[in-house]
Each structure stands twice: as C-alpha cells, then as structure tokens.
Amino acid sequence: MSGQASQLTALVLLLVASLGLSCCRSPMKLVMAVATMEWGVLLLAVSLGHVEGGVAPILPLSGRAANPLPQAFALTAVVIGASTVALALALAARAQRAEEDRESPEGEDRGRRR
Amino acid sequence: MGPKELALLVALVVLVACSALSLVLENELASLVSLSAAGAALSIAFGLLSAPDVAITQAVINSGLVTAMFLAFLKQTGSKTRRRRGR
Amino acid sequence: MSVRRIAHKVLLVAALLSAGGALWRALPERAPMGPSTHYLERSLEETGATNVVSAILFDYRGFDTLVEVTVLFAASAGVSCLFSSSLYRSSSEGLSPIAKRSSLFVLPIVASYGLYMTLWGHVSPGGGFQGGAILAGLSVLMAVIYGSDFEDRHVKLKTKERIEALCALGFLLVGLFGMALGHPYMSNRAAGLPTGSRPHLLSAPFISILNVLVWAKVAAGLSAIFQSLSRELRRP
Numbered sequence: 039m040s041g042q043a044s045q046l047t048a049l050v051l052l053l054v055a056s057l058g059l060s061c062c063r064s065p066m067k068l069v070m071a072v073a074t075m076e077w078g079v080l081l082l083a084v085s086l087g088h089v090e091g092g093v094a095p096i097l098p099l100s101g102r103a104a105n106p107l108p109q110a111f112a113l114t115a116v117v118i119g120a121s122t123v124a125l126a127l128a129l130a131a132r133a134q135r136a137e138e139d140r141e142s143p144e145g146e147d148r149g150r151r152r
Numbered sequence: 153m154g155p156k157e158l159a160l161l162v163a164l165v166v167l168v169a170c171s172a173l174s175l176v177l178e179n180e181l182a183s184l185v186s187l188s189a190a191g192a193a194l195s196i197a198f199g200l201l202s203a204p205d206v207a208i209t210q211a212v213i214n215s216g217l218v219t220a221m222f223l224a225f226l227k228q229t230g231s232k233t234r235r236r237r238g239r
Numbered sequence: 240m241s242v243r244r245i246a247h248k249v250l251l252v253a254a255l256l257s258a259g260g261a262l263w264r265a266l267p268e269r270a271p272m273g274p275s276t277h278y279l280e281r282s283l284e285e286t287g288a289t290n291v292v293s294a295i296l297f298d299y300r301g302f303d304t305l306v307e308v309t310v311l312f313a314a315s316a317g318v319s320c321l322f323s324s325s326l327y328r329s330s331s332e333g334l335s336p337i338a339k340r341s342s343l344f345v346l347p348i349v350a351s352y353g354l355y356m357t358l359w360g361h362v363s364p365g366g367g368f369q370g371g372a373i374l375a376g377l378s379v380l381m382a383v384i385y386g387s388d389f390e391d392r393h394v395k396l397k398t399k400e401r402i403e404a405l406c407a408l409g410f411l412l413v414g415l416f417g418m419a420l421g422h423p424y425m426s427n428r429a430a431g432l433p434t435g436s437r438p439h440l441l442s443a444p445f446i447s448i449l450n451v452l453v454w455a456k457v458a459a460g461l462s463a464i465f466q467s468l469s470r471e472l473r474r475p
Contacts, residue, residue, distance in 0.1 A: 058175035121314030204364035216376025224468040
C-alpha cells in the first residue's frame with residue numbers, strides 16, 4: 039500500500055512540476071520546477087523497487103529486501119540533479135546580469151558607439 | 153495502518169504541499185525555504201521506503217548544497233527580500 | 240484574465256491529467272527483481288561488500304558511476320567557466336566571534352564523519368557520494384560562518400579543479416586495472432581480492448579505492464560549484 043501511495047505522490051509531483059514549468063515566469067521558479075520534476079522521477083523509481091514489509095538492502099538481510107537496483111540509480115540521479123540545478127542557476131544568473139548590463143546607461147553607450 | 157505507513161503518508165503529503173507552495177509563493181526566500189522542506193520530506197520518504205543510501209544522499213545534498221546554491225543565486229540577482237526594519 | 244488564457248490553462252491541466260492518468264494505469268505494482276536477486280545473494284562473496292547498493296554502484300555497474308563522475312565534472316567546469324571573469328569580494332563579515340570559535344570544534348567532527356561514511360561505505364549505508372556531499376556542505380558552513388571569501392583564502396578554486404580532474408582520471412585508470420589482467424574494463428570483481436565472509440575495512444579494496452576517489456571528487460566539485468556561484472560578477 040505504501041508503494042502505491044508513493045507512486046501516486048510521484049505522479050502528482052510530476053504534474054505539479056509540469057504545471058509550474060509552463061506557467062511560472064521567473065527563472066528561479068523554473069529551476070525549482072525542474073528540481074521538483076527530478077524528485078518526482080526519483081520517488082517513482084524508488085517506490086517501484088519497494089517491497090511490502092521489506093528491509094534495506096544491507097547484508098545480512100533480516101527479511102525480504104527492497105530492490106537495490108533502482109536505489110543505485112536514484113543515488114547517482116540525486117547528485118546529477120544537483121549539478122543540473124547548479125548549471126541552470128549559473129546560466130540564469132549570468133543571463134540576467136547580461137540583460138541588466140545591456141539595459142544600463144553604459145551598455146547603451148557602448149552599443150551606440152559601435 | 154501501522155506507524156511506519158502513517159509517517160510515510162505524512163511525509164508524502166508534506167512533500168507535495170511544500171513543492172506546490174514553492175511554485176506559488178511570491179516571496180523568493182519563502183519559496184526557497186519551502187523547497188528545502190520538500191526535499192527534507194522526500195529524504196524521510198526515501199528512508200521509510202527502505203532506501204537508506206538514497207535518503208542520506210538526498211538529505212545532505214538538498215539541505216546543504218541545493219539550498220546554498222539557490223541562496224547564492226538570489227544574492228547574484230539582487231533579490232528584494234530584505235527586511236523592512238532593522239539591519 | 241481573458242477567456243483565451245483561461246481556456247489555455249484548462250486545456251493544459253486537462254492534458255496533464257490525462258497523461259498522468261494513463262501513466263498511473265500503466266504502472267506495475269512493483270518492478271521485476273531481475274538481476275537484483277543475484278546481487279543480493281552473491282554480493283558478499285563476489286565483491287566483499289555488505290552494502291549491496293555500493294557494490295552495484297562501484298563494482299557491478301561501475302561504468303555508470305564513471306559517466307556520473309563525468310557529468311559532475313562537466314557541471315563544475317561549466318559553472319566555473321560562466322563565472323570565470325569575476326572579482327571575488329567578501330560580501331559579509333560572517334557571524335559573531337562565538338560562532339567562529341565554536342566552529343573550530345565542529346569542523347574536525349564533521350570532516351571525520353564524512354571520511355568515516357566513505358571508508359565504511361561498503362559495509363553500512365554510505366559511500367563516496369554521501370561523504371563528499373558532507374564535506375561540500377562543510378565548505379558551505381564555513382562560508383556562512385566566516386564570510387564568502389573564506390574558501391578563496393584557504394583553498395583556491397584552481398586546487399579544487401585539479402583535485403577533480405585527478406580523481407576523474409584516477410577513476411578511469413582503476414578500471415583499466417582489471418583490463419590489464421585480461422578481463423573486460425571495470426571488472427574489478429574478477430581481478431580483485433575479496434577476502435572471505437566477514438566484511439571489514441579492507442574487505443573490498445577496489446570498492447574502497449573508488450569510494451575515496453569519488454569522495455574527493457564530489458567534495459571538490461560541489462564546493463567548487465558553490466564557490467563559483469558566490470563570486471561577485473565584475474561590472475564591465
């Protein structure tokens with residue numbers, strides 16, 4: 039039952055993130071929507087590998103173990119998600135600063151002089 | 153419903169609520185805080201789904217690094233969420 | 240809001256709900272176990288690791304971890320490229336002297352916790368990624384306590400980039416070790432020396448080597464990303 043509830047939550051998370059991605063304006067909200075979408079996928083993967091009444095996949099096992107393969111995938115995906123968010127934030131910050139500099143008086147002067 | 157399932161349900165509800173809240177709020181700092189709370193709830197959910205490695209990784213990377221990166225981004229773009237009174 | 244925009248939003252929500260519903264119907268109750276049964280049963284004698292997830296990440300599927308290390312490297316290189324031509328200016332004085340003095344107690348404890356989690360990563364939950372992230376979080380903590388230029392005064396960005404590159408290269412070369420003995424690339428299982436049935440610190444030497452490399456790499460990469468992101472962009 040808990041696996042099913044987690045799968046449903048993951049789908050709801052994907053839905054909310056897609057809505058946010060298509061409706062939000064500011065770049066920070068867009069990056070947060072991407073991060074939320076990533077979390078939804080990870081929750082889906084881990085909850086697909088969950089068995090009812092299962093234990094963590096650490097030997098020696100004290101029962102039925104959860105599937106370790108989606109967990110390994112989710113572990114690397116967390117770090118990759120953080121790197122993606124970092125790169126997106128850097129791009130957004132740089133783009134916004136370039137926009138501000140272009141609109142400032144010095145930027146316009148430089149544009150006119152060229 | 154045992155205590156573990158109840159805790160998982162609570163964590164999932166907090167996760168969805170805080171994620172939706174972070175996309176809706178106007179104040180940038182508040183939306184960042186709710187995103188961080190959603191990440192913490194997600195790591196609790198991972199722990200309750202018997203995935204301790206993923207839970208540790210998600211907890212450390214979300215609270216320590218993703219939040220710090222967002223804060224650095226807010227400082228770069230000069231967000232206007234300063235307090236009115238005081239420092 | 241005009242009628243058209245409302246109609247667009249309703250259409251969007253309807254499309255997303257139908258896609259979500261279709262996905263919900265298509266999801267199985269549980270993913271099939273597949274090779275996981277083999278990993279769960281034979282992980283201790285084949286790799287010497289008790290943590291099956293670490294054994295998968297660094298031994299059975301070590302190639303995926305190599306590519307993940309490359310992704311982290313690319314992200315850190317990209318971020319420091321975007322913020323390369325900038326000043327580095329302290330933007331805050333840091334916290335009070337009480338916080339600064341008590342951070343001296345916190346720093347060694349947190350650092351040794353990160354190292355512990357990495358070295359015993361093949362025995363209990365943990366591994367290189369977790370320990371490296373803990374160290375990177377430590378650098379964020381120091382930036383909060385001492386001001387943004389603490390890292391730049393003590394560990395330059397260049398050093399972190401060199402550590403990152405060296406560890407990525409080291410990961411690549413460790414995979415070649417198995418190849419030198421005639422087995423396929425990154426098949427440490429065939430070429431390594433797992434010792435017996437009781438896991439201890441050195442019971443899976445190749446996994447431990449890879450763990451330490453990934454630890455240094457993730458710590459250097461993630462804290463380099465944070466250091467680049469907190470630079471002051473120079474006014475042209």
